[in-house]
Amino acid sequence: MSEPSVFLPRPRLVGSQSPSHALERAAAYAMRAPSLHNSRPWEISLSPTAMAIRADRTRQLMAVDPRGRELVLSVGAALFNARVALAERGWASEITRLPDPDDPDLLAEVRPVRGAPDSALAALAPAVIRRRTNRRRFTGPDVPDAALRRLTAIAELEGVLLIPVVDDGHRRLIARLTRQADALQNADGAYRAELRRWTRRAPDGRNGIPADVMPSVDGRHRDDVPLCDVDTGGAGELPPDTYSDVDQTMVLLATRTDDQLAWLRAGEALQHVLLELTRLGWVAGPLPQAVEVPLTRTQLRAAFTWSAHPQILVRIDHAATTARTPLRQRSDVVRDIQLPWDPVALPERRTSTGRRAEWTPTPAHRPVSDGRGGTTGF
Numbered sequence: 035m036s037e038p039s040v041f042l043p044r045p046r047l048v049g050s051q052s053p054s055h056a057l058e059r060a061a062a063y064a065m066r067a068p069s070l071h072n073s074r075p076w077e078i079s080l081s082p083t084a085m086a087i088r089a090d091r092t093r094q095l096m097a098v099d100p101r102g103r104e105l106v107l108s109v110g111a112a113l114f115n116a117r118v119a120l121a122e123r124g125w126a127s128e129i130t131r132l133p134d135p136d137d138p139d140l141l142a143e144v145r146p147v148r149g150a151p152d153s154a155l156a157a158l159a160p161a162v163i164r165r166r167t168n169r170r171r172f173t174g175p176d177v178p179d180a181a182l183r184r185l186t187a188i189a190e191l192e193g194v195l196l197i198p199v200v201d202d203g204h205r206r207l208i209a210r211l212t213r214q215a216d217a218l219q220n221a222d223g224a225y226r227a228e229l230r231r232w233t234r235r236a237p238d239g240r241n242g243i244p245a246d247v248m249p250s251v252d253g254r255h256r257d258d259v260p261l262c263d264v265d266t267g268g269a270g271e272l273p274p275d276t277y278s279d280v281d282q283t284m285v286l287l288a289t290r291t292d293d294q295l296a297w298l299r300a301g302e303a304l305q306h307v308l309l310e311l312t313r314l315g316w317v318a319g320p321l322p323q324a325v326e327v328p329l330t331r332t333q334l335r336a337a338f339t340w341s342a343h344p345q346i347l348v349r350i351d352h353a354a355t356t357a358r359t360p361l362r363q364r365s366d367v368v369r370d371i372q373l374p375w376d377p378v379a380l381p382e383r384r385t386s387t388g389r390r391a392e393w394t395p396t397p398a399h400r401p402v403s404d405g406r407g408g409t410t411g412f
């Protein structure tokens with residue numbers, strides 16, 4: 035995931051702030067979320083009292099993510115950032131996930147409501163700005179058991195399993211599966227071409243992964259657990275020695291089901307974990323390959339839990355500061371609309387039969403609370 039450069043004022047609780055101002059803040063925070071190869075595959079619609087977050091399928095990476103699983107994970111991370119922003123601004127929130135069965139790209143509706151804000155979420159607001167995805171060498175000791183227990187509890191709050199990888203045999207298995215998946219992906223011409231499109235970007239571009247956050251790859255360096263090779267053009271500015279080995283702390287996020295709702299919740303849990311790690315002074319980086327390749331994903335599931343589906347592997351430690359990745363312009367992402375919801379102002383959608391559908395909000399446009407209060411690149 036990757037980090038955008040956007041000005042955000044010092045976080046502060048403003049319970050009396052208008053819903054529209056709080057939602058503007060929520061949109062700014064959502065745009066800072068991690069996403070696959072910094073693709074930022076979301077569209078945000080703002081009204082004075084609510085926000086709708088949609089999947090932007092034009093930014094889906096079809097070679098590596100044909101089902102859109104990682105796209106929805108990315109949107110889940112953006113949704114969690116919006117929840118943090120509303121809590122920071124002194125609002126409780128009502129969240130409706132997948133509100134319209136006929137519109138699968140409408141992934142969430144968010145509404146600030148009067149009530150006690152979630153103070154634990156509000157405390158994560160500074161971490162939204164500080165969080166970085168690490169692709170360089172780790173420098174510290176293993177994450178303590180107490181911190182891993184804390185992360186496990188946080189993921190559980192989001193309805194997601196977090197499995198610390200502490201057994202030496204499991205660590206060696208992940209190393210082998212990651213190498214296997216990495217080799218399969220890099221042998222695929224479509225995968226390499228897609229990766230080039232999202233890494234060979236102009237220095238001032240606002241999409242993809244810039245060179246200053248990529249390790250330089252020259253073919254001589256081999257990690258035990260290889261990081262995703264995003265240096266397709268040999269322009270990476272980070273040192274090639276990442277020392278990603280079997281002794282690093284890793285965690286696996288998994289869900290009981292393997293559908294859009296599970297992916298969305300996994301993205302929320304991932305961002306919750308990443309922000310908590312940032313708050314505690316740790317950094318994290320993804321190990322996506324073994325989960326992206328169906329064969330190795332099945333083997334991961336067999337090794338760790340047949341009752342759940344692996345969604346993402348993350349490595350955790352300390353490291354030097356990583357540079358930010360660029361941010362898409364607000365005008366590229368956010369659509370401002372007026373109440374009542376205007377079907378002309380929202381992106382056109384079609385029913386399963388291909389017929390253009392009218393916008394149909396939830397009853398009285400009151401999202402139903404779920405009772406939970408509420409790099410930016412993989």
